[in-house]
Amino acid sequence: MAHIPVDLQYTANKQSDSRPPIAALRNVSKVFGSVIAADALNLSIAQGEFLSFLGPSGCGKTTALRMLAGFEAPTSGDVLIDGQAVNDLEPYRRPVNMVFQSYALFPHLNVSDNIGYGLRQRRPRLSRGEIAGKVGRALEIVRLTGFESRRVWEMSGGQQQRVALARAIVNEPKLLLLDEPLAALDRKLRKEMQIELQDLQRQIGITFVLVTHDQEEALSLSDRICVMRGGRIVQTGSPQDLYDQPKSRYVADFVGTSNFFDGTIDAVVDGIATLATRSGLRLQGAATAGLSVGAAVCLSVRPEQIRMSRDAVPGGLACTVHNRIFLGEHTEYLVQHPALGTVNVLTPRLIESGDMSFQTGEQVHINWNPGRALVLSPD
Numbered sequence: 469m470a471h472i473p474v475d476l477q478y479t480a481n482k483q484s485d486s487r488p489p490i491a492a493l494r495n496v497s498k499v500f501g502s503v504i505a506a507d508a509l510n511l512s513i514a515q516g517e518f519l520s521f522l523g524p525s526g527c528g529k530t531t532a533l534r535m536l537a538g539f540e541a542p543t544s545g546d547v548l549i550d551g552q553a554v555n556d557l558e559p560y561r562r563p564v565n566m567v568f569q570s571y572a573l574f575p576h577l578n579v580s581d582n583i584g585y586g587l588r589q590r591r592p593r594l595s596r597g598e599i600a601g602k603v604g605r606a607l608e609i610v611r612l613t614g615f616e617s618r619r620v621w622e623m624s625g626g627q628q629q630r631v632a633l634a635r636a637i638v639n640e641p642k643l644l645l646l647d648e649p650l651a652a653l654d655r656k657l658r659k660e661m662q663i664e665l666q667d668l669q670r671q672i673g674i675t676f677v678l679v680t681h682d683q684e685e686a687l688s689l690s691d692r693i694c695v696m697r698g699g700r701i702v703q704t705g706s707p708q709d710l711y712d713q714p715k716s717r718y719v720a721d722f723v724g725t726s727n728f729f730d731g732t733i734d735a736v737v738d739g740i741a742t743l744a745t746r747s748g749l750r751l752q753g754a755a756t757a758g759l760s761v762g763a764a765v766c767l768s769v770r771p772e773q774i775r776m777s778r779d780a781v782p783g784g785l786a787c788t789v790h791n792r793i794f795l796g797e798h799t800e801y802l803v804q805h806p807a808l809g810t811v812n813v814l815t816p817r818l819i820e821s822g823d824m825s826f827q828t829g830e831q832v833h834i835n836w837n838p839g840r841a842l843v844l845s846p847d
């Protein structure tokens with residue numbers, strides 16, 4: 469993105485930022501009739517941060533965003549912006565803009581008028597020249613210069629999406645809320661727009677809160693992700709934290725792919741738990757906090773942590789190769805264990821050469837470093 473105006477460039481260092489949070493939720497709940505759409509949400513959003521809410525349909529993502537924007541009042545708890553409770557503050561009085569799940573552009577207005585709409589409502593009034601300048605700059609940022617007088621229905625989905633973004637950033641909000649902004653786009657355009665969004669956020673330094681149910685999108689864009697379930701935030705962390713240290717099976721399953729084996733903890737020695745499966749197998753993984761001997765648990769082993777060999781190895785499990793899926797850089801194997809069922813193994817190309825390539829029907833042995841598998845709460 470060329471020519472980002474200097475006054476919109478972002479220079480602050482996110483890590484050493486000691487400014488107060490731009491926004492926060494303090495024990496925020498929202499009840500619709502018998503549905504608890506938000507259940508005691510607690511969260512601080514740092515200035516300049518790219519935060520995502522990730523979770524399945526109906527888990528309360530949009531509700532959380534609408535409360536930050538002011539379109540929904542919490543049933544209890546406080547929404548803070550810049551340290552002030554804003555529960556009763558109208559949306560247009562908040563330094564916040566929201567890009568809706570459907571872009572909600574005005575079909576009867578052209579691109580410029582859509583983008584400038586909010587600016588024209590401002591009091592005291594802005595001059596025509598000021599409005600044109602700001603609109604032009606926003607168009608430049610989303611790379612739509614030249615589209616000023618196009619009707620929105622004469623544009624592609626991706627272009628309309630960018631108009632919606634421009635309409636939000638033109639107001640220079642402190643906080644930009646994006647509700648599934650890329651959901652309507654095809655995969656390729658989605659990828660391109662993800663990169664544009666990330667560039668945009670880095671360059672203009674606005675705090676972004678993104679809602680998505682696409683884990684790949686959340687992982688690739690966010691500084692931090694809040695994983696939600698049934699109105700609750702179940703875990704918040706950096707993409708890598710969530711991937712490497714999920715606190716539950718739910719998070720491990722939602723962030724990345726994993727194999728899960730149920731069992732009961734038999735023993736814990738030096739942080740490594742041995743669990744017994746119902747079929748009497750003994751499997752090992754790193755113990756996580758709060759789980760002790762006798763607890764019903766779930767062992768999570770990421771496919772890329774599993775090693776496969778033709779020779780038997782101590783502690784290895786004999787399996788049959790069921791399926792081999794060539795994925796370019798990786799090969800994915802689905803191997804069958806008589807008691808554990810299908811196990812997903814991902815082998816990098818580097819290892820997958822010569823006689824280390826396995827064929828369907830072959831007998832293999834799988835194992836993993838116990839320190840790289842996680843014993844988790846089963847729900």
Ligand SMILES: Nc1ncnc2c1ncn2[C@@H]1O[C@H](COP(=O)(O)OP(=O)(O)OP(=O)(O)O)[C@@H](O)[C@H]1O
Binds near residue numbers: 505523532
């Ligand atoms: N205005 C409303 N009236 C009644 N129930 C509502 C209302 N808005 C949301 N809900 C309910 O609250 C829950 C959370 O809805 P929300 O829209 O926040 O989910 P979401 O995570 O954004 O889902 P999706 O991914 O499908 O957009 C759902 O059960 C929904 O049916």
Ligand SMILES: [Mg+2]
Binds near residue numbers: 529530531569647
């Ligand atoms: Mg939603």
